[in-house]
Amino acid sequence: MRITRRTLLMGAGVGAVSVLLASCTPDPEPTPTPTPTREPQPQPGVPEPSARLRSSWTTDPFSYGAVSFTPVGVLAETRSQLARPVVDRVFFAGEATDVDEPGTMRGAIRSGARAADEVEDLAEAGERIAVIGAGLAGATVAARLAAADMQVTVFEARDRIGGRVHSVVDDSWPMPVQLGAWLFGEGDDDLRERMEAWEIGTVDLAPEQWHTPDGDADPVDPQPLQAAIAAAQAAPADVALSDALVEAGADPEDPSTAALLAYLATRAGADAAELSSWFPPLLPAAPVAGARDDLTPLVEDALDGVEVSLSSPISRLAYDDAGVSVRLGTGEALSFDRVIVTVPLGVLQEQDLEFDPPLPFVNRTAIGTLGMGRIETIWLQFDEPFWDTEAAIWHTVGADVGIRTWINLRPATGENILVGIVGGAAAEEFADLDDTEALESAMESLAIYAP
Ligand SMILES: Cc1cc2nc3c(=O)[nH]c(=O)nc-3n(C[C@H](O)[C@H](O)[C@H](O)COP(=O)(O)OP(=O)(O)OC[C@H]3O[C@@H](n4cnc5c(N)ncnc54)[C@H](O)[C@@H]3O)c2cc1C
Structure with missing residues (x-):
């Protein structure tokens, strides 16, 4: 994985353009909890943890919630509507777009594979592809398209990869603290095999x-x-x-x-x-x-050899049937042939990512009616x-x-x-x-x- 934090070199339009990302966006997620301002009330028999x-x-501005859910009265197929490509230029992946296993690591991986199929059916080798989000879905689709000889760049808002897979490795803990996904059940054989391949203990x-x-x-x-x-x-x-x-x-x-x-x-x-x-x-x-163990290798492995730009929140996507312009938080805009949007449903609901023109009704209805849990x-x-x-x-x-x-x-x-x-x-x-x-x-x- 080639991760860039401040500089990003890529082909955009005619010739290569070097873009300076002026500022890094700090990861908004928690660091180890500081000493509380007052002592907690003691509980009989329960000592204070070390x-x-x-x-x-x-409250995380890059997820606004944990997992998508299907509210009463909403059809599971709504997720396919959320995933519907727009003018063959804008594609969607992410756990919320998976009809069968939303809200899971498996669903995120499956959604990335499905989006890769969609793009591969249309795109040619050498096309410039932007992937928004370096979680499991983004890493899966990026790996597939890079392997198909496309020029893939992943833009990630946080200063780390993984998204809702977040293993915190800290000296004060004997094992990584999992703040996001880490549990799975029988039937998650694929996930188990991936973990075994990366010697991630379970x-x-x-x-x-x-x-x-x-x-x-x-x-x-x-x-x-x-x-x-x-x-x-x-x-x-x-x-x-x-x-x-x-x-x-x-x-x-x-x-x-x-x-x-x-x-x-x-x-x-x-x-x-x-x-x-x-x-x-x-x-x-x-x-x-x-x-x-640390789950990061699950994502890191997929992104091996892919250009990843961290601390790079995307604020706007302008598209037509010829291509996509991706605007970074810094105001810079870069041109791509296609884009795959993998940001969480909560980010789409908050409209932190602007689409120009607005997405078709079918996608917007899906965004509005699915729930973010x-x-x-x-x-x-x-x-x-x-x-x-x-x-x-x-x-x-x-x-x-x-x-x-x-x-x-x-x-x-x-x-x-x-x-x-x-x-x-x-x-x-x-x-x-x-x-x-x-x-x-x-x-x-x-x-x-x-x-
Ligand atoms: C607390 C918690 C516990 C969970 N437990 C489990 C579990 O035990 N088992 C299980 O299978 N699943 C679990 N899940 C669900 C699982 O984590 C998700 O389904 C999966 O990781 C989602 O992957 P994703 O790629 O779709 O989204 P994400 O991992 O969220 O990736 C999307 C990426 O987009 C980035 N992004 C957002 N906005 C922008 C922007 N404007 N520009 C650029 N990048 C942006 C985000 O920072 C993020 O990295 C849990 C989730 C949570 C939150």
């Missing part, structure tokens, strides 16, 4: 535990939820997942069902009241596994474990706490690390907290796991 790190995808996260303030509870059976979805899918109109449950005789407020729905929200980024029951999100198929995570490292369970995934049942899904990395890694994950409205609330409040919320949520 290290902590949290995500902030909800750990199995089993068993699961369902825990109440009074002790362990029976595992929550997802079958009633699946039955409610099946019944709703046979109905003449889509309803929210929560309504589907009610119609099937279940109570979404029941503590066990609510715990399952909280887990679902950590994948969908949305609550059952927002989600379509015709096109519901999938929980990762058990057994769940997680990456224990919220997921946040907090990693906590302790000197000693205060919990006494070997379960790897904890679900909190019947406690009114901020974080109800936890991953215990101690059984698989020997490290005293707990990872809290929240989705939907809970993630939005968590994102609003300052660092001390977030830590308090986490420690309060963990109190029922202290013996």
Whole structure:
């Protein structure tokens, strides 16, 4: 991968043009949490962690959320409309454009491959191609088109590659902290193979535990939820997942069902009241596994040999049937034959990337009707474990706490690390907290796991 931060040399129009990117845009994502301004309120049995790190995808200006979701009343095919190429010059990829597995690493990779197919059908070797975004989708499409002898340049707004795959490697942690994607389930063989190829270690996260303030509870059976979805899918109109449950005789407020729905929200980024029951999100198929190493090589490998310009947010794309002009944040405009846009749905919804002329109605309708979900995570490292369970995934049942899904990395890694994950409205609330409040919320949520 040839990454340039300040200078970018490429062919544009006639002859080569050298462009100076005047300023670097700092990555807006969090650095290790600074010392809180006040001490967190102690929680009985829960010591203060020795290290902590949290995500902030909800406010991140290069994603404005975590993953796309299909709201009630919206068809999955809307994603194909979002992906519809415009005048054979502007193409779209990214997890939100994948009909079958949106909101996942797999979906992002698949979308990049699909966009590469579309471009390859039209373009010739030697064409100048711009890819906007260096996440999994952008890296996949860039690799394919570079291999087809096109002149590919990837523009990435952040000062790093990977996008929503973000492994933070920091001396105060014994393993990389995953602020974005890192979990996968059975059936993710392709992903597993890629990780193996790059010697990215994985750990199995089993068993699961369902825990109440009074002790362990029976595992929550997802079958009633699946039955409610099946019944709703046979109905003449889509309803929210929560309504589907009610119609099937279940109570979404029941503590066990609510715990399952909280887990679902950590994948969908949305609550059952927002989600379509015709096109519901999938929980990762058990057994769940997680990456224990830096995931960056997944993206880095694909970008090997491709020109990548970091800290280069694109503000405007002007296009016609002859080509595309790509405007950088610095005001410079560069000419390309085609462009593949892989920025997250949230960025398109916020209109931080201007299209001239405006995108056709079909693309704009898709942007407006799909949902951008919220997921946040907090990693906590302790000197000693205060919990006494070997379960790897904890679900909190019947406690009114901020974080109800936890991953215990101690059984698989020997490290005293707990990872809290929240989705939907809970993630939005968590994102609003300052660092001390977030830590308090986490420690309060963990109190029922202290013996
Ligand atoms: C907290 C969290 C947890 C997740 N957990 C999992 C999980 O466990 N398993 C799983 O499979 N998936 C998970 N996902 C989803 C997964 O991360 C995404 O589906 C996938 O990484 C998206 O890849 P992408 O290439 O479509 O988008 P991105 O990775 O977001 O790439 C798009 C790129 O575009 C860049 N960009 C934005 N605006 C501009 C601009 N104006 N100019 C230039 N560049 C721009 C962004 O900086 C970004 O790098 C999770 C996501 C989050 C946020």
